Amino acid sequence: LDGGAPVELSRSAAFYGLPVWSPDGSRIAFVMGSPTGWLSEDSSETYELKLIAASGGAITTVTHMRTPNSKVTWSGDGKRLYYDEVTPPNPLVPDSLPSTALVSIRTDGVDKKTHIRFNEIVSATPSPDERYALLTRYANLYVLPLPKGTLDPITLTFDTPQLPVK
Numbered sequence: 001l002d003g004g005a006p007v008e009l010s011r012s013a014a015f016y017g018l019p020v021w022s023p024d025g026s027r028i029a030f031v032m033g034s035p036t037g038w039l040s041e042d043s044s045e046t047y048e049l050k051l052i053a054a055s056g057g058a059i060t061t062v063t064h065m066r067t068p069n070s071k072v073t074w075s076g077d078g079k080r081l082y083y084d085e086v087t088p089p090n091p092l093v094p095d096s097l098p099s100t101a102l103v104s105i106r107t108d109g110v111d112k113k114t115h116i117r118f119n120e121i122v123s124a125t126p127s128p129d130e131r132y133a134l135l136t137r138y139a140n141l142y143v144l145p146l147p148k149g150t151l152d153p154i155t156l157t158f159d160t161p162q163l164p165v166k
Contacts (some may be wrong), residue, residue, distance in 0.1 A: 007056050010012045015047070017068050027107075028052050031046070031068050032059075049081060051107060062109045066135025076128045080104045084123055085114075100124070102133060104149060119157050 006023045009028065010016045019030040033047035049062040050073065062081060070083040072108040089096040102124040105112045116124070116133065126146055135142040138160065147153060 007086075009052055009056055017067055018070070018072055020072050020074060023076060026054055027078075028054055029062070029072050029074065029081055029107075031065060031072065049083060049105075054162065062107060063105050063112065071125060073122055073125050075104070075126070075130055078107070080106055082115075082124075082126050099155075101153070102126070102146075109156060114153045115147050115149045115156040116153055119155055133140055141160050 005145045012142065015031075015149070017030050017033075018033045021028055025065045029049065029051055031047050031104040032050045047065045047068050049065055049070075050059050051062055052089060061106050061115070065083065065085070066088070067084075067086045070085065073082045082104045087099045087101070094118040097119075098121055099117060099119055100122045101117045102115045103112060104115060104126075116127075118124075118135075124133045126132070127134065130146060133141055135144065144156075
């Protein structure tokens with residue numbers, strides 16, 4: 001880049017959203033999907049979490065996602081990506097609501113971990129040292145210890161939290 005002309009990283013027609021720099025500035029993670037899918041209310045559309053070198057080049061797929069609105073965050077060491085995984089309401093269950101989970105995955109697309117589930121739509125961001133999570137719920141902020149990720153993660157309900165929520 002060195003002060004020259006801009007480098008276009010998006011080479012094909014698609015939705016490119018929520019880009020975020022890696023901690024060392026060498027890579028960019030972003031969500032990619034069809035050019036018009038993000039305008040649709042159809043939850044069957046899928047998106048992909050992608051990586052590209054900041055200088056351009058090949059785009060690699062890390063994992064598939066259900067929504068283009070999942071905030072992506074890098075781990076402090078640049079080895080994992082965190083994102084909100086939204087589960088749509090179950091159409092077979094009356095009054096079913098969407099839920100969210102804070103998930104992380106290694107940048108090579110393996111070792112996916114669910115850290116915590118929420119019984120509603122919540123946006124969660126890990127702290128740089130990955131010890132805490134910052135939650136946004138109904139325009140309010142909360143901090144809680146970040147579980148390391150297990151096969152059976154807890155589901156946090158704000159009425160009866162299982163973790164200390166500040």
